[in-house]
Amino acid sequence: MCSVWLICKRELASFFFSPVAYVVLAAWAFLMGIFFSGSFFNYALISMQLARNPQAAAQMNITPTSAVLEPVFASVSVVLLFLTPILTMRLFSEEKKLGTIELLLTYPLRDGHLLAGKFLSVLLLYLMMLALTLIYPVIVGLHATVEWGVVASAYLGVFLLGSAFLSVGVMASSWTSNQIIAATAAFMILLLSFILDFMAASVGADLAAVLRHLSIGLHLRNAIRGVIDTRDVIYLLNINILCLFLAMRSLEYYRWRA
Amino acid sequence: MIRVEGLTKFYGSVPAIEDISFRVERGEILGFLGPNGAGKSTTMRILTGFMPPTSGSAWVADMNVAERPLEVKRSIGYMPESNPLYLDMTVTAYLGYMVSLKGVAGAARRDAVARVVGSCGLESVASRLIGHLSKGYRQRVGLAQSLVSDPPVLILDEPTSGLDPAQIIEIRNLIRSLKGSRTIILSTHILPEVSLVCDRVVVIHQGRVAFEGALDSLATSVKEDDVLRVSAIGSAEALQGRLSAVPGVRQVRRTGASNGEVHFEVRAERGREVRPALAAAVPAASGQLTELRRERLTLEDLFVRIVSGERKHEGEAAHV
Numbered sequence: 001m002c003s004v005w006l007i008c009k010r011e012l013a014s015f016f017f018s019p020v021a022y023v024v025l026a027a028w029a030f031l032m033g034i035f036f037s038g039s040f041f042n043y044a045l046i047s048m049q050l051a052r053n054p055q056a057a058a059q060m061n062i063t064p065t066s067a068v069l070e071p072v073f074a075s076v077s078v079v080l081l082f083l084t085p086i087l088t089m090r091l092f093s094e095e096k097k098l099g100t101i102e103l104l105l106t107y108p109l110r111d112g113h114l115l116a117g118k119f120l121s122v123l124l125l126y127l128m129m130l131a132l133t134l135i136y137p138v139i140v141g142l143h144a145t146v147e148w149g150v151v152a153s154a155y156l157g158v159f160l161l162g163s164a165f166l167s168v169g170v171m172a173s174s175w176t177s178n179q180i181i182a183a184t185a186a187f188m189i190l191l192l193s194f195i196l197d198f199m200a201a202s203v204g205a206d207l208a209a210v211l212r213h214l215s216i217g218l219h220l221r222n223a224i225r226g227v228i229d230t231r232d233v234i235y236l237l238n239i240n241i242l243c244l245f246l247a248m249r250s251l252e253y254y255r256w257r258a
Numbered sequence: 259m260i261r262v263e264g265l266t267k268f269y270g271s272v273p274a275i276e277d278i279s280f281r282v283e284r285g286e287i288l289g290f291l292g293p294n295g296a297g298k299s300t301t302m303r304i305l306t307g308f309m310p311p312t313s314g315s316a317w318v319a320d321m322n323v324a325e326r327p328l329e330v331k332r333s334i335g336y337m338p339e340s341n342p343l344y345l346d347m348t349v350t351a352y353l354g355y356m357v358s359l360k361g362v363a364g365a366a367r368r369d370a371v372a373r374v375v376g377s378c379g380l381e382s383v384a385s386r387l388i389g390h391l392s393k394g395y396r397q398r399v400g401l402a403q404s405l406v407s408d409p410p411v412l413i414l415d416e417p418t419s420g421l422d423p424a425q426i427i428e429i430r431n432l433i434r435s436l437k438g439s440r441t442i443i444l445s446t447h448i449l450p451e452v453s454l455v456c457d458r459v460v461v462i463h464q465g466r467v468a469f470e471g472a473l474d475s476l477a478t479s480v481k482e483d484d485v486l487r488v489s490a491i492g493s494a495e496a497l498q499g500r501l502s503a504v505p506g507v508r509q510v511r512r513t514g515a516s517n518g519e520v521h522f523e524v525r526a527e528r529g530r531e532v533r534p535a536l537a538a539a540v541p542a543a544s545g546q547l548t549e550l551r552r553e554r555l556t557l558e559d560l561f562v563r564i565v566s567g568e569r570k571h572e573g574e575a576a577h578v
Contacts, residue, residue, distance in 0.1 A: 006358055010344075017346045099342030103403070106306040106338075107359045108331040255309045257269065 003109050007117025024083050028129045031079050036136045039071040064144035072136055073154045073224040077217045080165050085186035088169025089179040091118045096177035111251045119170050126162045150226035157223020160236040165190060167243035174247040259284040259441040265314035267300050274300040275465040285438050289456030290445035297465040298445040299339055302415050306336045318411055335404035339415040341397060345389030349380055349399055352388055353406050360407040370406050378402040394425040412442045430455055449561055461564050468564050483508055483525040485553040488536055492545025494520045500543040506530040519548055
């Protein structure tokens with residue numbers, strides 16, 4: 001367990017040594033800021049109009065949480081689609097390119113510990129990214145009542161979704177010594193899982209249900225409305241397990257043929 | 259200390275090594291020789307537990323590599339051929355990280371790093387980024403990495419490759435200073451290194467052990483005539499006649515002449531002392547001896563002969 005933490009610490013140090021962490025954090029803060037301010041001012045406009053029309057306001061069931069924060073959380077999946085491959089691409093690819101993976105694999109480490117340390121490092125970085133967004137519910141809270149239960153549920157969903165995205169990236173990184181290919185592969189897999197949703201529109205009902213279930217982005221919908229559906233949780237955890245398992249196999253394969 | 263039995267490794271259907279067996283005793287430095295692509299690195303990678311063999315077994319520190327990989331890995335210091343390093347870390351941070359991955363923590367960790375920084379001559383660059391270091395220093399950092407956990411077994415894959423002569427001598431001295439306290443396998447294709455550092459050698463060629471034994475026996479394992487060089491002033495014909503008549507001499511060949519001096523190459527029975535008789539033969543032919551020396555087979559010659567399958571060399575090609 002100690003070695004997991006050692007590896008994680010080194011990865012984090014490396015992220016902050018190179019500009020990767022700063023670039024990703026800045027891009028994240030900037031994009032999420034745009035989404036938040038957009039929906040915040042939009043809501044301000046709507047609520048001013050509704051203030052003049054109390055009857056319509058009573059009929060429209062909107063709250064600050066659903067109107068301001070829900071769209072922000074919903075946009076997370078699109079931003080992550082672009083940012084997570086950048087975070088994960090170097091984890092194994094760089095070690096393979098430098099050859100340091102050979103050294104690590106001759107150290108008294110289990111493959112699982114190596115993998116866990118690397119995955120944990122991007123997960124912590126992702127938590128840092130999420131922590132930056134806590135300011136949005138706080139800002140809303142200053143002006144209106146926030147349903148913190150819904151916010152907590154949304155964060156759980158967003159965390160699980162991000163963790164699934166990152167595990168896809170870790171897997172792709174374990175395949176190749178080329179960071180660009182690792183990032184592209186992760187991006188393609190994630191993009192494909194988004195498109196499944198669109199593809200579902202043009203196929204039969206049975207197949208459409210399967211495709212919708214496989215579509216990774218749709219599993220966020222319930223959580224950001226405050227509903228934690230075990231199906232979503234299990235689906236996202238399964239993605240994690242599957243991808244990390246495949247990454248382990250890939251490391252093992254690397255030993256055999258390197 | 260290290261035992262390898264019947265090690266075979268296939269990459270797909272291509273054999274990299276076939277049926278390699280040898281042993282290394284405690285405290286010994288074994289030279290691991292062979293041309294590029296002979297299977298040196300493959301054997302070392304199997305010993306370090308980096309990859310499993312197709313068949314055969316290896317024991318390091320009396321533990322089977324396949325059965326107790328973690329213990330074996332803890333007792334090995336390994337420096338791969340490419341000397342991979344994290345370029346974005348400082349020397350001390352890197353060494354500290356690597357030693358803590360071997361389970362050394364706290365004050366012991368600081369001491370271990372300080373010890374190898376001292377013994378590998380890294381004091382002046384200890385706080386610099388590895389990416390900013392010269393090749394020679396990087397090589398030393400690589401060696402320090404293999405030493406930092408104070409392992410009883412060291413496996414060094416071409417530790418002096420790509421260094422300038424002064425750096426090679428430094429690294430060599432460093433390795434020699436470890437003699438006795440550690441069991442070392444050193445792969446190289448720089449042959450003088452072997453004669454200076456190693457007790458015993460294993461030569462592998464095309465994935466098989468071509469020779470195993472002490473360096474001296476490597477020389478005697480080549481069954482060929484001794485070659486001597488004789489130069490003298492006098493009549494070439496008379497000299498050649500007298501020299502050929504010396505017992506034990508198989509062949510005398512004139513190799514050149516300059517300023518009245520004639521040069522001969524004399525081939526004599528292996529191991530037989532013919533120099534006094536040759537020296538006496540020159541005045542007998544009314545000549546004056548100017549030079550008489552025995553050609554030593556260099557390690558390079560031996561190496562080439564072993565890897566070329568000890569083919570019978572004939573005529574002109576034999577001593578080139």
